[in-house]
Amino acid sequence: MAESPMVGARVPQDWQQQISALATASGRKEAEIVREALGQYLGKNDPGSVKGAIASLEDRVTSLERKFAGLGRLVRE
Structure with a gap:
């Protein structure tokens, strides 16, 4: 399996808190939440x-x- 490239970005504190809350509520990792959000933005979900x-x-x-x-x-x- 090919390794996926890493993309980084700084976000406001309240965004990070919302990402963390969504991850906890859904039992998923924060990275999964961010990937899904980017996928929605790019139409790639x-x-x-x-x-x-x-x-x-x-x-x-x-x-x-x-x-x-x-x-x-x-x-x-």
């Missing part, structure tokens, strides 16, 4: 990867909803 990321987030939300429902039952008891 793989629709399959975007759909996969959405499906993964939907699964995580469903799991959290189940956990919260269980906590709600414990609180009422």
Whole structure:
């Protein structure tokens, strides 16, 4: 596999915080978030990867909803 070239850029602090928050929320690396954003800007995104990321987030939300429902039952008891 060929090595990908490295591209670097400085961003405002609030952008970095948003990138970090998105990475944490989606369970992905910051580099993946930045690559996806650049891909969107350049019109180079793989629709399959975007759909996969959405499906993964939907699964995580469903799991959290189940956990919260269980906590709600414990609180009422």
